[in-house]
Amino acid sequence: MGITYDEARIRNLKFKIVNALVNDSRVSLDESFNNEKLVKIFYFKQRDIEQFKTNLFNEDGQILDEVKRSIEEIVQMNMRVREEVDYGEECEKLKVGYLALKNHYDSFESNQEFIEQQLDNLSTVASNLHYYILPIYDERFICNSDILPEDDLSDYYYHFHSIEDLYRCIFETDKSLSWKSTGGDLNLGYKLNFKVYTSRWGHYDNYTFSREHYGWKIGAFGKDAKCDKNGEVLKEVGKQYVTEHTGLHYFLNHDSVQYPRNGVEYALEMLWNDADSKEMEVEELQSKLSDVAAWISEVEKATHQYQPSWCNYY
Structure with a gap:
């Protein structure tokens, strides 16, 4: 059935909340959030508040229990990879692998064995970096992938364009989406x-x-x-x-x-x-x-x- 825009947007809103928690220790999942706080703290758009607030918060502005558990799991994954992953080393692997794949495609070559080998390596690297940087992706790109990243990171990143999105988040920030953007x-x-x-x-x-x-x-x-x-x-x-x-x-x-x-x-x-x-x-x-x-x-x-x-x- 694929992924709908709404599912992809809700995913991104969760990651906005996660980024706020990781970047500001004063933010607590136990507090109530009115519309003003949703914009000021989590950088929600007006459309987000109109259409998706009830998917994440109850009438009192508190995060729904199921959503809260999901967010806490992502925060824990972020803490774990920051302890276990050498960020600089993984970034270099991503850079080398991505550029090798890009040059291969740009030269109009079609060595399937080479492509699969690069994607095998890069999907592992990308999985390590994913929870480290907590990326926000264009909802249309997520829909085109037919899977939410967190459902299966290895599968999600086993595609050149998904790798390219991650590369841009790290090395070409002007071409990527900031979690603080209200677009x-x-x-x-x-x-x-x-x-x-x-x-x-x-x-x-x-x-x-x-x-x-x-x-x-x-x-x-x-x-x-x-x-x-x-x-x-x-x-x-x-x-x-x-x-x-x-x-x-x-x-x-x-x-x-x-x-x-x-x-x-x-x-x-x-x-x-x-x-x-x-x-x-x-x-x-x-x-x-x-x-x-x-x-x-x-x-x-x-x-x-x-x-x-x-x-x-x-």
């Missing part, structure tokens, strides 16, 4: 412009977007619509929806805009995820959102411009 909270709630050309009116109309913890809030025609990451209607539990009257598609269709709907939905979801997973500045988010609007506008123009003169369908 996309940096760009939540800002009103952004989304200017789309409409042949129907012969000018650009400006829709508004803001990235929210649930997806996008899109504004047009004097009203706002809660939308999913891909710009379509947000389906909330217990509510009824008339999908053709909500979301970006409804707004564009209202103005008879012709555009690549599937591609735009994919782009909006990809952009939302990208803005959520790293500390993307609002200016960069606006720029990339404008790229999508420009794409729609150019397709709209071309659709009308290049249709046969005798057709006049659009």
Whole structure:
């Protein structure tokens, strides 16, 4: 069945708590944590609090017993490897092995025996380093691995890209995720412009977007619509929806805009995820959102411009 985003995110939230415990002796698993503390101490995102708090904490803000036991086991593993593992030596092994594998792939060679030999060695090294540095990984990468790292470290790290993630955590920190990052909270709630050309009116109309913890809030025609990451209607539990009257598609269709709907939905979801997973500045988010609007506008123009003169369908 693989690993869902939610499972991967909950895993990362546990590791945020573990990192806080390891790095600050004042933090105790026995205390109660309100939302402010979840952000200040564990660097939870607003989305984490909205969606995953109940997976980790009870109504009083205390860590659930099962979660507490799991976190304590990880902390104990961290203490053990720090006593038993020579960090510098293992890092050097990782560096040598990773670069050997990378050079092998970059040269387009396919010596399966060599690859397996390197992965055999590296998966052991990675297992030693894993509990030493307590890494946070992109949820999408964990999902692609089809296994949570702690379920079977040897299996998880028996892949080049998993080894590469660990390598970056140690040697290329600018390309890795910090446990202290609140990622996309940096760009939540800002009103952004989304200017789309409409042949129907012969000018650009400006829709508004803001990235929210649930997806996008899109504004047009004097009203706002809660939308999913891909710009379509947000389906909330217990509510009824008339999908053709909500979301970006409804707004564009209202103005008879012709555009690549599937591609735009994919782009909006990809952009939302990208803005959520790293500390993307609002200016960069606006720029990339404008790229999508420009794409729609150019397709709209071309659709009308290049249709046969005798057709006049659009």
